[in-house]
Amino acid sequence: MSLTRPDIDIHPKTFPASALKARTYDVVVIGGGPAGLTTSLRIAQGGFTALLIESELVGGECLYWACVPSKALLRASEAIQNVTSVGGAREKLELLAKKYGVPARPEVDLDGLWARRDMFVRRWQDDSLVNEIHGAGVDTAHGFGRLSGVRKVEIKDWHSGNVEEVEARHAVVIATGSAPLIPQIDGLENSKYWTAREAVSAQKVPEHLIILGAGAVGTEMATLYNQIGSKVTLIAHSILPKVVPQAGNMIQESLGKAGVDVILGLELVKVNRTDAMVEAVLSDGSVVKGTEILVATGRKAQITGMMLEQFGGPIDGGWAKVDDSMCVSSVPEGWLYAVGDLNGRALMTHIAKYQAKLAANSIIAKAKGTYQREVSLNFWNKLTAKPTGLAIAQSIFTDPQIAACGLTPEQATARGMKIRVVSVSMSDPGSMLHAENYQGWAQWVVDDAGYLIGATFVGRDAVDLLQASTMAIVGKMTVEQIWHVTPPFPTMSEVYTTLSEAVEAAVSDVEKL
Numbered sequence: 362m363s364l365t366r367p368d369i370d371i372h373p374k375t376f377p378a379s380a381l382k383a384r385t386y387d388v389v390v391i392g393g394g395p396a397g398l399t400t401s402l403r404i405a406q407g408g409f410t411a412l413l414i415e416s417e418l419v420g421g422e423c424l425y426w427a428c429v430p431s432k433a434l435l436r437a438s439e440a441i442q443n444v445t446s447v448g449g450a451r452e453k454l455e456l457l458a459k460k461y462g463v464p465a466r467p468e469v470d471l472d473g474l475w476a477r478r479d480m481f482v483r484r485w486q487d488d489s490l491v492n493e494i495h496g497a498g499v500d501t502a503h504g505f506g507r508l509s510g511v512r513k514v515e516i517k518d519w520h521s522g523n524v525e526e527v528e529a530r531h532a533v534v535i536a537t538g539s540a541p542l543i544p545q546i547d548g549l550e551n552s553k554y555w556t557a558r559e560a561v562s563a564q565k566v567p568e569h570l571i572i573l574g575a576g577a578v579g580t581e582m583a584t585l586y587n588q589i590g591s592k593v594t595l596i597a598h599s600i601l602p603k604v605v606p607q608a609g610n611m612i613q614e615s616l617g618k619a620g621v622d623v624i625l626g627l628e629l630v631k632v633n634r635t636d637a638m639v640e641a642v643l644s645d646g647s648v649v650k651g652t653e654i655l656v657a658t659g660r661k662a663q664i665t666g667m668m669l670e671q672f673g674g675p676i677d678g679g680w681a682k683v684d685d686s687m688c689v690s691s692v693p694e695g696w697l698y699a700v701g702d703l704n705g706r707a708l709m710t711h712i713a714k715y716q717a718k719l720a721a722n723s724i725i726a727k728a729k730g731t732y733q734r735e736v737s738l739n740f741w742n743k744l745t746a747k748p749t750g751l752a753i754a755q756s757i758f759t760d761p762q763i764a765a766c767g768l769t770p771e772q773a774t775a776r777g778m779k780i781r782v783v784s785v786s787m788s789d790p791g792s793m794l795h796a797e798n799y800q801g802w803a804q805w806v807v808d809d810a811g812y813l814i815g816a817t818f819v820g821r822d823a824v825d826l827l828q829a830s831t832m833a834i835v836g837k838m839t840v841e842q843i844w845h846v847t848p849p850f851p852t853m854s855e856v857y858t859t860l861s862e863a864v865e866a867a868v869s870d871v872e873k874l
């Protein structure tokens with residue numbers, strides 16, 4: 362991908378394919394993000410040989426340009442907010458602020474912030490990570506991988522242009538991730554727009570950042586840049602449309618209160634760029650003038666040039682269609698797998714890793730001839746994704762944070778399900794002790810048989826509340842069972858009691874009989 366920092370070498374000359382010890386491996390994996398890394402490591406752990414091919418840096422988008430740098434950057438402001446919202450700590454800071462004539466709410470120190478981010482992204486160098494995975498028994502090659510035949514892969518070296526071919530005995534796994542989806546807007550292409558890569562690898566704070574799109578990337582980056590001193594304008598159709606509307610509304614309100622200009626309902630129709638300025642022309646003729654523009658309008662599968670379509674896979678831009686073992690079912694003989702963002706099932710790192718484990722286990726089980734038996738004997742086999750994948754969990758690191766899993770009320774209703782929805786504010790002792798005037802909100806969706814099918818938590822430090830609900834959904838627990846699971850006092854988990862009691866109160870006397 363282009364448009365990144367020129368001082369970062371995204372195509373290192375180390376580990377060329379020409380230096381590979383072998384030309385045949387049990388499994389060849391293309392793409393070294395969380396999905397490809399996890400697949401190849403598990404294949405090696407299972408006693409099979411694996412080659413991992415990476416066109417840029419082993420570690421992928423997640424490690425260098427997405428989850429890790431964004432969360433490393435967002436954490437500093439959260440930490441300051443935590444300190445300033447607790448009596449005792451806050452007063453001390455106020456005293457020190459008076460003494461030294463500095464703001465009572467300390468600002469993030471930018472040098473420290475960039476240094477923290479650079480440390481977490483390993484300074485955009487993958488040598489140590491590659492050495493670690495070599496130690497775990499996985500071979501690697503830097504270069505662009507593409508299918509060249511049945512179970513065959515070509516690796517093109519970025520520097521020499523040389524091509525090496527390798528073969529897989531059992532399977533080829535593609536894990537090439539996703540790339541930003543850039544809308545066709547007059548002037549945008551030549552506007553030196555930022556993608557998430559520029560936003561998370563920045564070394565200075567733009568004076569005025571315009572952000573297009575308010576999904577997870579747009580809202581997290583609006584939160585971050587507002588906190589570290591940019592004027593931010595967020596142009597979107599709606600705020601976080603994939604979560605429940607109440608959560609989106611809370612983020613819209615908090616961004617507005619923090620000083621972010623949120624513009625909803627207008628289209629960006631034209632972008633004019635000069636050296637210092639970027640002008641965003643909106644559909645009502647109004648103009649927003651900024652210094653950078655970040656495009657955060659979604660992702661598309663990264664399969665250009667992979668030759669996937671030659672083998673019966675999807676065409677460019679489409680997501681790879683896979684079965685529940687992540688096998689590209691349209692390809693005869695089941696030798697091709699697609700894991701992670703590329704299959705579009707859910708674009709998140711934990712899901713990429715889950716899918717990678719399923720794919721690797723399936724390849725090994727098929728090679729050993731045990732796949733069919735394991736799948737038919739044990740529903741909880743580790744070879745196929747479960748329907749409880751409905752409980753896919755996501756945490757969004759806005760302020761307040763949002764954590765959600767399962768179905769929203771709208772999704773459940775659209776499926777024709779009869780549901781009960783309870784919403785509560787998080788005002789129990791645990792939350793109040795966590796921070797003064799803690800503002801939190803939680804919602805459960807329960808089906809007509811009493812099973813928990815959806816959960817959302819919104820609040821500061823709320824992301825870690827989710828996992829218990831995810832487990833309850835996957836484990837098919839009823840709200841009656843959950844009622845008996847008492848959270849320790851005083852913790853933020855007490856919201857589980859509040860939710861249980863809200864369900865209890867909502868059930869009519871007739872239903873109780």
Ligand SMILES: Cc1cc2nc3c(=O)[nH]c(=O)nc-3n(C[C@H](O)[C@H](O)[C@H](O)COP(=O)(O)OP(=O)(O)OC[C@H]3O[C@@H](n4cnc5c(N)ncnc54)[C@H](O)[C@@H]3O)c2cc1C
Nearest residue numbers: 392394395396416421422427428506538701702708709710
């Ligand atoms: C700003 C941002 C923040 C995010 N934050 C979170 C978060 O907090 N939590 C979360 O769960 N998810 C988050 N995500 C999503 C997460 O980054 C992805 O879901 C995850 O990276 C997917 O992993 P993957 O292995 O499928 O793909 P990737 O991480 O994209 O890795 C794919 C790799 O394949 C390589 N590749 C591509 N084509 C070829 C080829 N032909 N040959 C060889 N190599 C190739 C690429 O160079 C890349 O290294 C975030 C995304 C963004 C953009």
Ligand SMILES: NC(=O)c1ccc[n+]([C@@H]2O[C@H](COP(=O)([O-])OP(=O)(O)OC[C@H]3O[C@@H](n4cnc5c(N)ncnc54)[C@H](O)[C@@H]3O)[C@@H](O)[C@H]2O)c1
Nearest residue numbers: 544574575576577578579597598657658659708756757758
């Ligand atoms: N914390 C996390 O887990 C996290 C953080 C960031 C990203 N991610 C993942 O990365 C993926 C990509 O995130 P994203 O935010 O780029 O995509 P997204 O699909 O979540 O959001 C993009 C938003 O842009 C809007 N949009 C599209 N075209 C537009 C236009 N022309 N004008 C205005 N708005 C427009 C869409 O309606 C959508 O709401 C997501 O699927 C998410 O799962 C996860």
